Amino acid sequence: MTGFSAAADSYRGELLAHCYRLLGSVQDAEDAVQETYVRAWRAYDRFEGRSSVRRWLYAIATRASLTAIEQRSRRASLEPLPDTLVSADDPAGAVAVRAGVRLAFVAALQHLPARQRAALVLRDVLDWPAADVAEMLGMTTAGVNSALQRARATLKRLDLDPDEVTEPEDTALLDRYAAAFANADMRQLVALVHDDVILDMPPLAETYRGRAAVLDFLAGKVQGLAWRMVGTRANGQPAFECYLGDELHALHVLTLRGGRIKQLTVFLKG
Numbered sequence: 001m002t003g004f005s006a007a008a009d010s011y012r013g014e015l016l017a018h019c020y021r022l023l024g025s026v027q028d029a030e031d032a033v034q035e036t037y038v039r040a041w042r043a044y045d046r047f048e049g050r051s052s053v054r055r056w057l058y059a060i061a062t063r064a065s066l067t068a069i070e071q072r073s074r075r076a077s078l079e080p081l082p083d084t085l086v087s088a089d090d091p092a093g094a095v096a097v098r099a100g101v102r103l104a105f106v107a108a109l110q111h112l113p114a115r116q117r118a119a120l121v122l123r124d125v126l127d128w129p130a131a132d133v134a135e136m137l138g139m140t141t142a143g144v145n146s147a148l149q150r151a152r153a154t155l156k157r158l159d160l161d162p163d164e165v166t167e168p169e170d171t172a173l174l175d176r177y178a179a180a181f182a183n184a185d186m187r188q189l190v191a192l193v194h195d196d197v198i199l200d201m202p203p204l205a206e207t208y209r210g211r212a213a214v215l216d217f218l219a220g221k222v223q224g225l226a227w228r229m230v231g232t233r234a235n236g237q238p239a240f241e242c243y244l245g246d247e248l249h250a251l252h253v254l255t256l257r258g259g260r261i262k263q264l265t266v267f268l269k270g
């Protein structure tokens with residue numbers, strides 16, 4: 001259906017970002033987007049234009065994501081979102097892609113009940129009107145506002161803000177991190193991280209907190225091995241693919257604060 005493709009295809013990247021926020025998994029988000037386009041294609045001849053195609057697709061994508069959450073036997077393991085998957089051609093789509101995909105924020109969302117999660121993403125990240133969100137979720141406007149308040153309270157306890165401003169990236173810092181890791185230079189790594197740095201390795205439960213604990217863990221991984229670090233981006237953050245020889249071993253996603261590394265999230269190759 002040529003008309004449908006012309007109207008809908010440009011929204012695929014931002015819909016993937018939206019489903020990823022709700023689901024925390026790239027694979028599940030891709031499945032939800034595919035389901036969204038199947039449902040939309042089947043219903044396009046009945047689309048009456050009472051809302052924009054973009055809003056209509058977001059409503060379908062939200063419902064598809066909520067269904068996926070309901071059908072899960074357990075919460076999905078958090079996965080990184082490569083920046084290359086979520087490009088957008090128009091300025092509004094680019095904003096929608098970038099907002100609310102930081103790893104810490106997406107991880108926190110997964111602890112919210114599904115409808116609180118959806119209400120917060122639609123209202124605070126995408127800035128949809130409460131009445132539109134209520135229609136999308138099959139709730140009253142009062143119900144949406146109540147869910148939003150509870151979700152905001154949870155994020156406040158976690159000290160997270162969906163509008164968190166990303167500081168300009170320090171290319172020199174990133175270069176020093178890559179060199180220090182590749183050369184097993186623990187003295188250099190000490191200088192690059194905050195005193196209260198955190199290292200996570202989703203889906204593993206272990207969390208290392210503080211410079212001593214994090215660097216002790218890293219020392220056991222870097223010394224005696226020839227790592228090769230390749231810069232990339234995930235979740236709108238600087239990242240490195242870590243290779244041993246030609247084999248990809250892990251992805252490091254860095255959160256920067258005040259010219260140092262505040263958090264290091266390591267995704268081991270599955």
